[in-house]
Amino acid sequence: MxxxxxxxxxxxxxxxxxxxxxxxxxxxxxxxxxxxxxxxxxxxxxxxxxxxxxxxxxxxxxxxxxxxxFTSCDTLFVDYAQQWINDNAYRYAEVTVARYRSIIKVNIAKYFQPLKLTLSEVDRKDLEGFYQSLFREGKTPKTISTIRGVVRNILEAAEDDELILNSPYNKAKCIVPNRVKNNLEDSFDYLRREEISTVLEIVKPYYLYPMVYIAINYGLRPGELLGLRWQSIDLENGRMDINFSAIQVEHTMIYKKTLKNKYSQRSFVLSKDAIRILKAVKAEQEENRKYYGNCYYKQEHDFVFLQENGKPFQEKFVMRELQRKLVKNGFRKIRLYDLRHTCCSLMINARNREGGPAFSPKEIMEYMGHSSIKTTMNVYAHVEEKIQREIPDKIAALISGDGQVVNTNKKAS
Known part of the structure:
Protein backbone atom coordinates (compact mmCIF):
# COMPACT_ATOMS: atom_id res chain seq x y z
CA MET A 1 0.00 0.00 0.00
CA PHE A 70 -1.54 11.45 2.83
CA THR A 71 -2.67 9.71 -0.33
CA SER A 72 -3.68 6.06 -0.67
CA CYS A 73 -2.52 6.05 -4.32
CA ASP A 74 -3.10 2.57 -5.76
CA THR A 75 -4.72 1.06 -2.64
CA LEU A 76 -8.09 -0.20 -3.82
CA PHE A 77 -10.90 -0.50 -1.29
CA VAL A 78 -11.36 -4.20 -2.07
CA ASP A 79 -7.63 -4.93 -1.75
CA TYR A 80 -7.48 -3.19 1.60
CA ALA A 81 -10.57 -5.08 2.80
CA GLN A 82 -8.91 -8.41 2.03
CA GLN A 83 -5.68 -7.29 3.66
CA TRP A 84 -7.61 -6.12 6.72
CA ILE A 85 -9.14 -9.53 7.44
CA ASN A 86 -5.78 -11.24 6.87
CA ASP A 87 -4.10 -8.91 9.37
CA ASN A 88 -6.89 -9.12 11.97
CA ALA A 89 -7.90 -12.79 11.74
CA TYR A 90 -6.20 -13.51 15.08
CA ARG A 91 -8.65 -11.18 16.86
CA TYR A 92 -11.78 -13.16 15.97
CA ALA A 93 -13.16 -16.66 16.39
CA GLU A 94 -12.65 -19.06 13.48
CA VAL A 95 -16.29 -18.98 12.38
CA THR A 96 -16.34 -15.15 12.54
CA VAL A 97 -13.23 -14.93 10.35
CA ALA A 98 -14.81 -17.30 7.83
CA ARG A 99 -17.99 -15.20 7.73
CA TYR A 100 -16.05 -11.95 7.32
CA ARG A 101 -14.01 -13.46 4.48
CA SER A 102 -17.25 -14.59 2.85
CA ILE A 103 -18.81 -11.11 3.20
CA ILE A 104 -15.74 -9.46 1.67
CA LYS A 105 -15.59 -11.96 -1.20
CA VAL A 106 -19.29 -12.43 -1.98
CA ASN A 107 -20.72 -8.99 -1.16
CA ILE A 108 -18.09 -6.24 -0.92
CA ALA A 109 -15.81 -7.39 -3.75
CA LYS A 110 -18.77 -8.20 -6.00
CA TYR A 111 -20.00 -4.60 -5.82
CA PHE A 112 -16.78 -2.57 -5.49
CA GLN A 113 -14.37 -4.58 -7.68
CA PRO A 114 -15.88 -3.37 -11.00
CA LEU A 115 -15.85 0.24 -9.71
CA LYS A 116 -12.10 0.05 -8.93
CA LEU A 117 -12.41 2.68 -6.21
CA THR A 118 -9.43 3.50 -4.02
CA LEU A 119 -9.89 3.95 -0.28
CA SER A 120 -9.87 7.74 -0.56
CA GLU A 121 -12.47 7.65 -3.37
CA VAL A 122 -15.12 5.67 -1.46
CA ASP A 123 -17.70 8.16 -0.21
CA ARG A 124 -21.17 8.27 1.34
CA LYS A 125 -23.00 7.80 -1.98
CA ASP A 126 -20.93 4.72 -2.83
CA LEU A 127 -21.84 3.09 0.48
CA GLU A 128 -25.52 3.98 0.13
CA GLY A 129 -25.55 2.51 -3.38
CA PHE A 130 -23.95 -0.65 -1.99
CA TYR A 131 -26.62 -0.99 0.72
CA GLN A 132 -29.45 -0.58 -1.79
CA SER A 133 -27.90 -3.23 -4.05
CA LEU A 134 -28.02 -5.64 -1.11
CA PHE A 135 -31.73 -4.95 -0.63
CA ARG A 136 -32.33 -5.57 -4.34
CA GLU A 137 -30.60 -8.94 -3.99
CA GLY A 138 -33.12 -9.86 -1.30
CA LYS A 139 -30.82 -9.58 1.71
CA THR A 140 -32.63 -9.11 5.02
CA PRO A 141 -32.04 -6.00 7.19
CA LYS A 142 -30.31 -8.22 9.76
CA THR A 143 -27.88 -9.60 7.15
CA ILE A 144 -27.21 -6.11 5.79
CA SER A 145 -26.53 -4.88 9.32
CA THR A 146 -23.83 -7.57 9.65
CA ILE A 147 -22.29 -6.57 6.31
CA ARG A 148 -22.34 -2.90 7.31
CA GLY A 149 -20.49 -3.82 10.50
CA VAL A 150 -17.67 -5.30 8.41
CA VAL A 151 -17.56 -2.18 6.21
CA ARG A 152 -17.36 -0.01 9.33
CA ASN A 153 -14.44 -2.03 10.72
CA ILE A 154 -12.56 -1.82 7.42
CA LEU A 155 -12.97 1.95 7.05
CA GLU A 156 -12.12 2.63 10.70
CA ALA A 157 -8.93 0.58 10.28
CA ALA A 158 -8.06 2.60 7.17
CA GLU A 159 -8.57 5.79 9.17
CA ASP A 160 -6.35 4.47 11.98
CA ASP A 161 -3.71 3.57 9.38
CA GLU A 162 -3.96 7.18 8.15
CA LEU A 163 -4.87 6.07 4.64
CA ILE A 164 -8.04 8.19 4.72
CA LEU A 165 -8.78 11.37 6.64
CA ASN A 166 -12.31 10.51 7.78
CA SER A 167 -14.40 7.37 7.39
CA PRO A 168 -17.55 8.00 5.31
CA TYR A 169 -19.40 5.22 7.18
CA ASN A 170 -21.28 7.41 9.67
CA LYS A 171 -22.50 9.76 6.94
CA ALA A 172 -23.97 6.96 4.80
CA LYS A 173 -27.64 6.18 5.42
CA CYS A 174 -29.11 2.71 5.09
CA ILE A 175 -32.73 3.32 4.09
CA VAL A 176 -34.95 0.24 4.19
CA PRO A 177 -37.18 0.17 1.05
CA ASN A 178 -40.95 0.11 1.67
CA ARG A 179 -41.33 -3.27 -0.03
CA VAL A 180 -38.85 -4.71 2.48
CA LYS A 181 -40.61 -3.04 5.42
CA ASN A 182 -43.90 -4.57 4.31
CA ASN A 183 -42.35 -8.05 4.30
CA LEU A 184 -40.58 -7.76 7.65
CA GLU A 185 -43.57 -9.10 9.59
CA ASP A 186 -43.41 -12.31 7.57
CA SER A 187 -39.69 -12.84 8.24
CA PHE A 188 -40.48 -14.40 11.62
CA ASP A 189 -42.26 -17.72 11.24
CA TYR A 190 -43.12 -20.70 13.40
CA LEU A 191 -45.44 -23.70 13.28
CA ARG A 192 -48.82 -23.44 14.98
CA ARG A 193 -49.75 -26.32 17.23
CA GLU A 194 -52.01 -27.92 14.61
CA GLU A 195 -49.29 -27.58 11.95
CA ILE A 196 -46.61 -29.47 13.88
CA SER A 197 -48.25 -32.87 13.41
CA THR A 198 -48.72 -32.09 9.69
CA VAL A 199 -45.03 -31.31 9.20
CA LEU A 200 -43.92 -34.35 11.20
CA GLU A 201 -46.23 -36.55 9.13
CA ILE A 202 -44.75 -35.17 5.89
CA VAL A 203 -41.14 -35.83 6.90
CA LYS A 204 -41.78 -39.09 8.80
CA PRO A 205 -40.68 -41.42 5.96
CA TYR A 206 -37.37 -39.56 5.58
CA TYR A 207 -34.13 -38.99 7.50
CA LEU A 208 -35.42 -35.48 8.26
CA TYR A 209 -37.94 -36.72 10.83
CA PRO A 210 -35.54 -37.18 13.81
CA MET A 211 -33.93 -33.78 13.14
CA VAL A 212 -37.25 -31.94 12.92
CA TYR A 213 -38.58 -33.69 16.03
CA ILE A 214 -35.50 -32.94 18.17
CA ALA A 215 -35.27 -29.34 16.90
CA ILE A 216 -38.91 -28.61 17.82
CA ASN A 217 -38.78 -30.39 21.19
CA TYR A 218 -35.59 -28.76 22.42
CA GLY A 219 -35.46 -25.49 20.46
CA LEU A 220 -32.01 -26.17 19.04
CA ARG A 221 -30.28 -23.77 16.70
CA PRO A 222 -29.35 -25.33 13.32
CA GLY A 223 -25.67 -25.39 14.33
CA GLU A 224 -26.49 -27.08 17.64
CA LEU A 225 -28.72 -29.63 15.89
CA LEU A 226 -26.14 -30.64 13.27
CA GLY A 227 -23.36 -30.48 15.88
CA LEU A 228 -25.11 -32.91 18.24
CA ARG A 229 -22.74 -35.78 19.14
CA TRP A 230 -23.35 -39.22 20.64
CA GLN A 231 -20.79 -38.53 23.35
CA SER A 232 -23.09 -35.73 24.56
CA ILE A 233 -26.12 -38.05 24.80
CA ASP A 234 -26.80 -40.55 27.57
CA LEU A 235 -29.65 -42.73 26.33
CA GLU A 236 -29.62 -44.91 29.45
CA ASN A 237 -30.19 -42.01 31.83
CA GLY A 238 -32.10 -39.85 29.36
CA ARG A 239 -29.79 -36.81 29.21
CA MET A 240 -28.60 -34.62 26.34
CA ASP A 241 -25.92 -31.91 26.59
CA ILE A 242 -25.57 -29.06 24.09
CA ASN A 243 -21.85 -28.27 23.96
CA PHE A 244 -20.81 -28.38 20.28
CA SER A 245 -21.89 -26.75 17.03
CA ALA A 246 -21.52 -27.21 13.28
CA ILE A 247 -21.73 -23.91 11.39
CA GLN A 248 -21.85 -23.58 7.61
CA VAL A 249 -20.05 -20.65 5.97
CA GLU A 250 -20.50 -20.72 2.19
CA HIS A 251 -19.79 -24.36 1.30
CA THR A 252 -17.64 -25.14 4.33
CA MET A 253 -18.70 -26.59 7.68
CA ILE A 254 -16.86 -25.31 10.75
CA TYR A 255 -17.00 -27.45 13.88
CA LYS A 256 -16.35 -25.82 17.23
CA LYS A 257 -16.74 -26.40 20.95
CA THR A 258 -17.67 -22.78 21.65
CA LEU A 259 -21.36 -21.99 21.16
CA LYS A 260 -23.11 -18.70 20.37
CA ASN A 261 -22.90 -17.55 23.99
CA LYS A 262 -22.21 -19.01 27.43
CA TYR A 263 -25.94 -19.55 28.02
CA SER A 264 -26.17 -21.76 24.93
CA GLN A 265 -24.37 -24.56 26.75
CA ARG A 266 -27.24 -26.35 28.44
CA SER A 267 -28.52 -29.79 29.41
CA PHE A 268 -31.88 -31.44 28.69
CA VAL A 269 -33.86 -34.38 30.04
CA LEU A 270 -34.84 -36.61 27.12
CA SER A 271 -38.48 -37.64 26.79
CA LYS A 272 -39.39 -41.28 26.16
CA ASP A 273 -40.23 -40.46 22.54
CA ALA A 274 -36.91 -38.66 22.06
CA ILE A 275 -35.01 -41.65 23.49
CA ARG A 276 -36.91 -44.02 21.20
CA ILE A 277 -36.20 -41.88 18.13
CA LEU A 278 -32.50 -41.45 18.94
CA LYS A 279 -32.08 -45.19 19.57
CA ALA A 280 -33.56 -45.83 16.12
CA VAL A 281 -31.11 -43.33 14.59
CA LYS A 282 -28.18 -45.03 16.31
CA ALA A 283 -29.29 -48.49 15.16
CA GLU A 284 -29.67 -47.27 11.57
CA GLN A 285 -26.17 -45.77 11.66
CA GLU A 286 -24.72 -49.12 12.74
CA GLU A 287 -26.48 -50.85 9.85
CA ASN A 288 -25.18 -48.26 7.38
CA ARG A 289 -21.64 -48.63 8.76
CA LYS A 290 -21.76 -52.39 8.17
CA TYR A 291 -23.30 -52.00 4.72
CA TYR A 292 -20.75 -49.46 3.44
CA GLY A 293 -17.77 -51.10 5.15
CA ASN A 294 -14.50 -49.38 4.22
CA CYS A 295 -16.44 -46.87 2.09
CA TYR A 296 -18.20 -45.49 5.17
CA TYR A 297 -17.09 -41.90 5.73
CA LYS A 298 -14.55 -41.64 8.55
CA GLN A 299 -15.25 -38.55 10.61
CA GLU A 300 -13.48 -36.95 13.52
CA HIS A 301 -16.71 -36.23 15.42
CA ASP A 302 -19.37 -38.83 16.26
CA PHE A 303 -22.33 -36.80 15.01
CA VAL A 304 -25.87 -38.00 15.66
CA PHE A 305 -27.25 -36.90 12.31
CA LEU A 306 -25.32 -38.21 9.31
CA GLN A 307 -25.94 -39.05 5.69
CA GLU A 308 -26.36 -42.71 4.79
CA ASN A 309 -22.66 -43.04 3.94
CA GLY A 310 -21.60 -41.42 7.22
CA LYS A 311 -20.81 -37.99 5.82
CA PRO A 312 -21.92 -35.00 7.97
CA PHE A 313 -24.83 -32.90 6.74
CA GLN A 314 -24.52 -29.30 5.57
CA GLU A 315 -27.14 -26.91 6.93
CA LYS A 316 -28.19 -25.52 3.54
CA PHE A 317 -28.65 -29.02 2.14
CA VAL A 318 -30.90 -30.07 5.03
CA MET A 319 -32.98 -26.88 4.81
CA ARG A 320 -33.34 -27.21 1.03
CA GLU A 321 -34.49 -30.83 1.35
CA LEU A 322 -36.94 -29.94 4.13
CA GLN A 323 -38.47 -27.13 2.08
CA ARG A 324 -38.69 -29.33 -1.02
CA LYS A 325 -40.58 -32.05 0.87
CA LEU A 326 -42.97 -29.55 2.47
CA VAL A 327 -43.80 -27.67 -0.74
CA LYS A 328 -44.29 -30.95 -2.60
CA ASN A 329 -46.96 -31.84 -0.03
CA GLY A 330 -48.73 -28.48 -0.21
CA PHE A 331 -47.12 -26.85 2.83
CA ARG A 332 -45.27 -23.52 2.94
CA LYS A 333 -41.50 -23.17 3.11
CA ILE A 334 -39.96 -22.90 6.57
CA ARG A 335 -36.37 -22.60 7.73
CA LEU A 336 -34.56 -24.81 10.21
CA TYR A 337 -34.45 -21.82 12.54
CA ASP A 338 -38.26 -21.64 12.44
CA LEU A 339 -38.33 -24.98 14.27
CA ARG A 340 -36.53 -23.26 17.14
CA HIS A 341 -39.09 -20.44 17.02
CA THR A 342 -41.80 -23.10 17.16
CA CYS A 343 -40.43 -24.50 20.41
CA CYS A 344 -40.30 -21.03 21.93
CA SER A 345 -43.86 -20.22 20.82
CA LEU A 346 -45.14 -23.50 22.32
CA MET A 347 -43.61 -22.59 25.68
CA ILE A 348 -44.98 -19.05 25.51
CA ASN A 349 -48.52 -20.24 24.70
CA ALA A 350 -48.53 -23.13 27.19
CA ARG A 351 -51.01 -22.64 30.06
CA ASN A 352 -51.23 -24.20 33.50
CA ARG A 353 -54.44 -25.49 35.15
CA GLU A 354 -55.32 -22.03 36.42
CA GLY A 355 -55.04 -20.60 32.90
CA GLY A 356 -51.84 -18.69 33.56
CA PRO A 357 -48.50 -19.06 31.74
CA ALA A 358 -46.98 -22.52 32.26
CA PHE A 359 -43.43 -21.15 31.95
CA SER A 360 -41.92 -17.89 33.15
CA PRO A 361 -39.84 -15.76 30.74
CA LYS A 362 -36.71 -16.74 32.70
CA GLU A 363 -37.47 -20.47 32.29
CA ILE A 364 -38.00 -19.99 28.55
CA MET A 365 -34.78 -17.96 28.30
CA GLU A 366 -32.74 -20.72 29.98
CA TYR A 367 -34.37 -23.50 27.95
CA MET A 368 -33.72 -21.70 24.66
CA GLY A 369 -30.19 -20.65 25.62
CA HIS A 370 -30.86 -16.93 25.14
CA SER A 371 -28.20 -14.60 26.53
CA SER A 372 -30.77 -11.97 27.49
CA ILE A 373 -34.38 -11.88 28.60
CA LYS A 374 -34.86 -9.15 25.96
CA THR A 375 -34.29 -11.72 23.21
CA THR A 376 -36.93 -13.99 24.72
CA MET A 377 -39.43 -11.15 25.05
CA ASN A 378 -38.75 -10.09 21.45
CA VAL A 379 -39.81 -13.58 20.32
CA TYR A 380 -42.78 -13.33 22.69
CA ALA A 381 -43.84 -10.06 21.04
CA HIS A 382 -43.70 -11.64 17.56
CA VAL A 383 -45.84 -14.57 18.67
CA GLU A 384 -48.37 -12.36 20.44
CA GLU A 385 -48.64 -10.08 17.39
CA LYS A 386 -49.44 -13.00 15.10
CA ILE A 387 -51.99 -14.36 17.57
CA GLN A 388 -53.67 -10.94 17.77
CA ARG A 389 -53.92 -10.77 13.96
CA GLU A 390 -55.68 -14.16 13.89
CA ILE A 391 -58.33 -13.28 16.51
CA PRO A 392 -60.69 -11.33 14.15
CA ASP A 393 -60.80 -14.26 11.70
CA LYS A 394 -61.60 -16.71 14.49
CA ILE A 395 -64.38 -14.49 15.85
CA ALA A 396 -65.80 -13.98 12.34
CA ALA A 397 -65.86 -17.74 11.82
CA LEU A 398 -67.74 -18.25 15.09
CA ILE A 399 -70.25 -15.51 14.24
CA SER A 400 -70.89 -17.03 10.81
CA GLY A 401 -72.06 -20.17 12.58
CA ASP A 402 -70.16 -22.59 10.38
CA GLY A 403 -68.22 -23.83 13.38
CA GLN A 404 -64.96 -23.59 11.45
CA VAL A 405 -62.10 -21.34 12.48
CA VAL A 406 -60.35 -20.17 9.32
CA ASN A 407 -56.86 -18.68 9.45
CA THR A 408 -56.65 -16.30 6.49
CA ASN A 409 -53.18 -15.20 7.59
CA LYS A 410 -51.73 -18.60 6.79
CA LYS A 411 -49.05 -18.27 4.15
CA ALA A 412 -49.61 -19.79 0.76
CA SER A 413 -47.39 -22.76 -0.01
Missing part, protein backbone atom coordinates in the same frame (compact mmCIF):
# COMPACT_ATOMS: atom_id res chain seq x y z
CA UNK A 2 1.76 3.11 -1.20
CA UNK A 3 1.38 6.23 0.87
CA UNK A 4 3.11 9.54 0.20
CA UNK A 5 4.06 11.37 3.39
CA UNK A 6 4.37 15.13 3.83
CA UNK A 7 6.35 16.57 6.74
CA UNK A 8 4.50 19.64 7.93
CA UNK A 9 5.86 22.35 10.23
CA UNK A 10 3.50 24.79 11.95
CA UNK A 11 3.75 28.10 13.82
CA UNK A 12 1.26 30.49 15.38
CA UNK A 13 0.84 33.94 13.74
CA UNK A 14 -1.40 37.01 14.17
CA UNK A 15 -3.47 38.39 11.32
CA UNK A 16 -6.36 40.88 11.44
CA UNK A 17 -6.55 40.46 15.23
CA UNK A 18 -7.04 36.68 14.95
CA UNK A 19 -4.68 33.78 15.54
CA UNK A 20 -3.72 31.66 12.53
CA UNK A 21 -1.75 28.45 12.27
CA UNK A 22 0.78 28.85 9.47
CA UNK A 23 1.95 25.55 8.00
CA UNK A 24 5.02 24.91 5.90
CA UNK A 25 5.63 21.87 3.67
CA UNK A 26 6.70 20.75 0.19
CA UNK A 27 4.17 19.11 -2.12
CA UNK A 28 4.68 16.07 -4.36
CA UNK A 29 6.46 18.21 -6.98
CA UNK A 30 8.83 19.71 -4.40
CA UNK A 31 7.10 23.11 -4.38
CA UNK A 32 6.90 24.93 -1.06
CA UNK A 33 3.42 25.52 0.37
CA UNK A 34 2.49 27.80 3.28
CA UNK A 35 -1.26 27.68 3.97
CA UNK A 36 -2.73 29.89 6.73
CA UNK A 37 -5.32 27.97 8.71
CA UNK A 38 -8.01 29.86 10.63
CA UNK A 39 -8.47 29.18 14.33
CA UNK A 40 -11.36 31.61 14.89
CA UNK A 41 -9.70 32.73 18.15
CA UNK A 42 -9.24 36.51 18.57
CA UNK A 43 -5.94 37.97 19.79
CA UNK A 44 -6.20 39.40 23.32
CA UNK A 45 -2.76 40.82 24.10
CA UNK A 46 -0.44 38.69 21.96
CA UNK A 47 1.68 37.64 24.94
CA UNK A 48 3.80 34.49 25.06
CA UNK A 49 1.52 33.14 27.78
CA UNK A 50 -1.45 33.49 25.46
CA UNK A 51 0.45 31.76 22.66
CA UNK A 52 1.47 28.87 24.94
CA UNK A 53 -2.18 28.14 25.68
CA UNK A 54 -2.71 27.55 21.96
CA UNK A 55 0.19 25.11 21.47
CA UNK A 56 -2.11 22.06 21.51
CA UNK A 57 -4.30 23.70 18.85
CA UNK A 58 -1.26 24.31 16.63
CA UNK A 59 -0.26 20.65 16.88
CA UNK A 60 -3.82 19.55 16.18
CA UNK A 61 -4.03 21.68 13.03
CA UNK A 62 -0.59 20.50 11.89
CA UNK A 63 -1.53 16.81 12.26
CA UNK A 64 -4.88 17.38 10.57
CA UNK A 65 -3.20 18.91 7.52
CA UNK A 66 -0.49 16.25 7.49
CA UNK A 67 -3.07 13.48 7.52
CA UNK A 68 -5.13 15.15 4.79
CA UNK A 69 -2.06 15.21 2.56
Missing amino acids: KKQEFKVKATLQKKNNFWYVVCDYKDGDGKRKQPWLKTGIPVKNGSEREKNKLISLVEEKRKELERSL
